[in-house]
Amino acid sequence: MDTTKEAIILCGGLGTRLRSVISDVPKPMAPIKNKPFLAFVLEYLKKQNISRVVLAVSYKYEIIQEYFGNSYLGMQILYSIEKEPLGTGGAILEALNLINSDSYYVLNGDTFFDVNLDRLKLDNSDICVALKPMKNFDRYGSVDIDNNSYISAFNEKKFTSNGLINGGVYLIKKNIFNSFNLPNKFSFEEFFQENFLIFNAKATVFDDYFIDIGIPQDYKAFIDKNS
Template identity: 55%
Template sequence: MEAILLCGGLGTRLKSVVKDLPKPMANINGKPFLQILLEFLQKQGFKQVILAVAYKFELIQDFFANDFKGMKLIYSIEKSPLGTGGGLRQALSYASQKEVFVLNGDSFFDINLKALSLEGQSKIILALKRMKEFDRYGEVRLTEAGFISSFREKEFVNEGLINAGIYLLKKDIFEGFILNDSFSFEDFLQANFKALKAKGLAFEGYFKDIGVPEDYEEFKRDFKG
């Protein structure tokens, strides 16, 4: 299996507690957050991981080099800001398989990745997390057949599903679309989910996005020891 980790974010909201580091290198009780993600992938049998990097990528490259516990690491380095979509599109050019897992480099979702599969003409399936009383995330709604029916903007929701930042997608997902060099993958998904025949699958595993200081500190407490 092969995965892409999106590690190019500036981590603006974490600047008060994580200074001068790429967000995936945020310290979690003595180890970088990215190491936790790589351990997660290694335990699930991945053989190759492509790191889509940008801001201070040298710190990531110097720390991990080209191998992590037998997994080959490949670096897709942005020469100019490409956004999550442009960064992913560039990283896909390094992929060797027709289907690739993609994970956000600033969130952790403890699920069995092999439960995600692509069927028929679907170009992508999203791992979704059921949450209660949230307003930080947009809500994702599904049809009875598991296709995405809508993405709702961020607003208070008593209970619903959120995009948890893990995808299984076809390597050719961007073919046939006219796109700028730099674009948001999330915006691309919301604009084209019907054409992509996008599906979603809900999981109940532990989820945390470390993108804000409060959740970053909570994740450190959860993973202490």
């Protein structure tokens, strides 16, 4: 049985909200001192014993490819190149052509969530997601879980004094899309929220460091942390 741990990183973002502070590069290549943000994500995956990484790329992907090549820190790096933006769901579906394992991790190329991936367990579920406790937020929707850590509801974005947010780190069964007739372009987040009961979706809560560099102030916060 193949025990290779594989991950897909979604790197197709345009970085529109960061244009005021970064040059015209894919969002995961936003510079943090002397290296791109994506390097921090890959260093984290190396520590988590991931040996094979598929970068789902689109906008100016050549910049990513030139920097990381076909291996990085001893990990094999492959590229799933979207001819046109496919949304997060379409990007994962396309990248699955390069995944060999029965299950795989998915991460966002513009967030860093320092969780122990081995604590994500599928058991009798098709998907397990890492959740982050947060206070006084309105930028994210919240997620409810029951006493057995199964997801019971997704809540729309609104001010929430205390809640759990989707940290954007998933463990997913490879065949999760098989019974659906999906368009080429779709949002994985919307797909997940519409079908979480079918997937018997689980969650693991981590109160570890989390940052989403999608807005300038959080991008600057990550730079300051790594100065």
